[in-house]
Amino acid sequence: MIEAAIFDMDGLLVDSEPIWQEVAIEIFETVGVNLTIEMCQEGTGLGTADFVKLFYERFPWEGKSQEQVGQEIIERGHERIATETLPMPGAHDTVRFFHERGIPLAVASASPMEIIETVLRRLDLVQYFTLWHSAVLETRSKPHPDVYWSTIEKLKVKGPHCVAFEDSGNGLRSAHAAGMLTVAVPAPYEYDQPKFDIADIKIPTLTHFNEDIFNNLVQKLPL
The missing domain is CATH 3.40.50.1000 (HAD superfamily/HAD-like)
Incomplete structure (x- = not known):
């Protein structure tokens, strides 16, 4: 059995995937990285830290640590998921x-x-x-x-x-x-x-x- x-x-x-994609695009824009929905889909199923690392290795940025970017994604995503998801x-x-x-x-x-x-x-x-x-x-x-x-x-x-x-x-x-x-x-x-x-x-x-x-x-x- x-x-x-x-x-x-x-x-x-x-x-919730559309919300995570929207939030990731918004947060990555703050470090000068322009993600697309298709790029976000490459990281579907990864944890936030691995998702951020994936694109940092591809588009290294300055001004915010990977940890800070990941935390901002989690916090904003959590806010929207709590009120918007179906x-x-x-x-x-x-x-x-x-x-x-x-x-x-x-x-x-x-x-x-x-x-x-x-x-x-x-x-x-x-x-x-x-x-x-x-x-x-x-x-x-x-x-x-x-x-x-x-x-x-x-x-x-x-x-x-x-x-x-x-x-x-x-x-x-x-x-x-x-x-x-x-x-x-x-x-x-x-x-x-x-x-x-x-x-x-x-x-x-x-x-x-x-x-x-x-x-x-x-x-x-x-x-």
Whole structure:
């Protein structure tokens, strides 16, 4: 049986990616770096520190440290997420699907803990989750598996008997490296990219998740 369902958050449970992109573009403008939405999409699934590092290495700037730029992105993003975000299609139904079957749920996100909590409360999902964990608390963020390893350990379950839901290539690599079953839910602009081929299941939105897909995942569990 599936022992736990672990969800990414940004772009999967909550439609926050456009907000993070807007905020990143605004903050990077203050150091003279002109990001585009397409450039922001390159860093989807990375933690804020790794996202900032990615573009600092490409466009070194002066006047603000990478840490300061990252903190400004987090603070402004948190303000907007707390008041503007909406759930992704199918998020509530998929969460309730596992909850109704008595399967523990967790969030493993690259966002800071306070933002995870803000989102779960805003979407009225917090009561369904056993725990949530942030890659900010790990030495390495996604695409490394650390945040999933810690989440599995906290849940006291075995990785190969868990399913992870991810919308980004970096997140999928993280869950896959942790040895979990994976469901990829890519954004339309990258749905057909080969980086999602490592997923056990790929669906366009969480609205496509159903009993048949669940049973397919169960059949993939190790003996």
